[in-house]
Amino acid sequence: YVVNSHSHNDHIRGNQTFPNDIKIISTTRTRELIEEWEPLDIAEEKKYAPTRYSYYDSLYNSFSGDKLSREYQQILMWRPYYETLLNSHLEIKTRLPDTYFDSIQNFDGPNRRIQLISKGPGHTESDLILYLPDDKIIFSGDLIFNKCHPYMPHGSISNWKNWLDYMNSLEVNTIMPGHGEIGAKKLINHMKNYLLNLEISASNLHKYDQSIEKIGMVPIPDEYKDWWFDRFYVMNLKFAYEVSKKVEKE
Structure with a gap:
C-alpha cells in the first residue's frame, strides 16, 4: 500500500513510480481533488517553473556573500x-x-498495527494521518510542519x-x-500555537481596521522568523484575516 495524506503535488506525484498492483490509499475527497486540480496545477507550473528556476539560478551564480547565510541556504x-519541477513535466x-x-x-499485520485516520478538513479539504499505536508514531502529513511555515489557504x-x-x-512519542525533521510530540503544540498566533494577529488587524494591503508589512513573529518557507507567512496571515472578517460578519 501507498498512502496519500492529502492532495498537494509534493505528496502525490510519487504514485506513478509504484507497480500497478500496489494499492494507493486516500480519502474520497482527496482523490477528487487530485483529479480536479492536477491538470490545472501542472499547466500553471509549466508557465512559472522556468522563470523561477532562472531567477534562483541567477542568484546562485552571482552570489558572493556568506555561503553559510540564510540567504544562500534559501x-x-x-x-x-x-x-x-521543471524537468518532471517531461515525464x-x-x-x-x-x-x-x-x-x-x-x-493488523504480523508485526505491526497501523491505523489510517481521517477527520475531514485541516491543511486541505481532506487529510489523512497514519498512526502506529504500539510504536507511538504519527505520520502527520502536512497537518504538522517542523520549523517550516505551513501553507494554509487550502484548509x-x-x-x-x-x-x-x-x-x-x-499516545505519541514521535511525529513524522x-x-x-522528525520530532517529539511537542511539535503538535508548536503547530497549534502557530495557528493561534496567526488568528490573534489577524483579529487585531481587523479590530484596528487595518487593510489587507498592509498585511505585507507585518513582520514575522520572532519565534517563527527562522522557520523555512517564510514567504508563506504573509499568505497565511491574509487567509486568517479573511476568516476573521467572515466570522465578524456572522
Whole structure:
C-alpha cells in the first residue's frame, strides 16, 4: 500500500513510480481533488517553473556573500526545487488513488498495527494521518510542519486545530511531519500555537481596521522568523484575516 495524506503535488506525484498492483490509499475527497486540480496545477507550473528556476539560478551564480547565510541556504533550497519541477513535466503521469477510507481503518499485520485516520478538513479539504499505536508514531502529513511555515489557504484553521487536539489525545512519542525533521510530540503544540498566533494577529488587524494591503508589512513573529518557507507567512496571515472578517460578519 501507498498512502496519500492529502492532495498537494509534493505528496502525490510519487504514485506513478509504484507497480500497478500496489494499492494507493486516500480519502474520497482527496482523490477528487487530485483529479480536479492536477491538470490545472501542472499547466500553471509549466508557465512559472522556468522563470523561477532562472531567477534562483541567477542568484546562485552571482552570489558572493556568506555561503553559510540564510540567504544562500534559501537559494540552495529553491533552485533545485524549481529545476526538478521543471524537468518532471517531461515525464509526469497522474496516478489517482484507487482505495478510499473516510474515517478509521485498521491494518493488523504480523508485526505491526497501523491505523489510517481521517477527520475531514485541516491543511486541505481532506487529510489523512497514519498512526502506529504500539510504536507511538504519527505520520502527520502536512497537518504538522517542523520549523517550516505551513501553507494554509487550502484548509480550515478551526478544523486544523481540532485535528491537532485529536492527535494530542493519542499516545505519541514521535511525529513524522510533512516537512522538516522528525520530532517529539511537542511539535503538535508548536503547530497549534502557530495557528493561534496567526488568528490573534489577524483579529487585531481587523479590530484596528487595518487593510489587507498592509498585511505585507507585518513582520514575522520572532519565534517563527527562522522557520523555512517564510514567504508563506504573509499568505497565511491574509487567509486568517479573511476568516476573521467572515466570522465578524456572522
